[in-house]
Amino acid sequence: MMNRWRVMKRLLPLAAGMILLLSACGREDLSTLNPQGPVAQKQFDLMTLSISIMALVVVVVFAICIYVLIRFRRRKGDKTVPKQVEGNHTLEIIWTVVPIILLLILGVPTINTVFGLSKDYSKDPKALQVTVTSHQYWWEFEYPEYGIKTGQELVVPTGKKIQFKLASADVTHAFWIPSIGGKIDTNAGTGTTNKLYLEFPKEGVFRGKCAELCGPSHSLMDFKAKAVSQASFDRWVAAMKAPAVMPEDSKIKEAFENKCLTCHAVGENNAGSSAPNLTGIGSRQTIAGILYNDEKSTEENIKEWVTDTQKVKPGNMMPSAKDLDLTQEELDGIAKYLADYKLDY
């Protein structure tokens, strides 16, 4: 007994550590159990309903089972064969009708919700349209009504239906913001656009994930959904559409144009879309979706990322500084310029 307690005591810190780890240490919530919008709420309600029904069935079945095991067990010295029964109409009706009722209670709201959540708001003038393109391993968000594109951080106004049209540029990924709703596959190839609508009633930053194994950096394919007021969203759109801010230093500007803007884009120059649009990258919460700018400075994170992109996200398409022939001076200059490239909204 003493021994067992000692082992338990030793395991306690490990258990506590696991709980901390599983609760993601206070970063944005990745849980579907804490819904932050009506879509996630409906999905959560369905989970609650189905788990309650299942729990009820388990409790009733186990109670009957345990009762029968105890009440009708063979007692000492009892050699008689139990009475053989076959076909009890009352029982048969009960165990046919009860599951049918339970399935109806489960099925009707499920079908209702599934069809309700697949409503298409792409023709609704009050809804905001966003085109999502997934890439190994980043997310592109295009706002066709405004002619702007951004990467990794989706900015949306609160209190509006956001209608997403989703597809992939390479392999199958899946778009998922656990506390807001989802998930839905983004498929590669033409004509395989999926649709999903979400709502963000509260302002805040919500973490999104790729939910389809898509390669070595699948688990690092994070994005953010930032819900802001309509006024703030309008300011963001205006700032995104403003002329691009370029590096002041001519040498840095040249390096940035020749080595970064071949794939990336800034400001109204939306040509490059093989890599994330960098407009206002200094205002984003992370670099490369996973390097948090409140842990290290944005500048340090950009340098860490560009110095060895494969170390940060194995298998991604972004070349590292040495492949781009970036000198230390150019890297420092570009990192500083990008970190200072903030949007006011």
Ligand SMILES: [Cu+2]
């Ligand atoms: Cu993915």
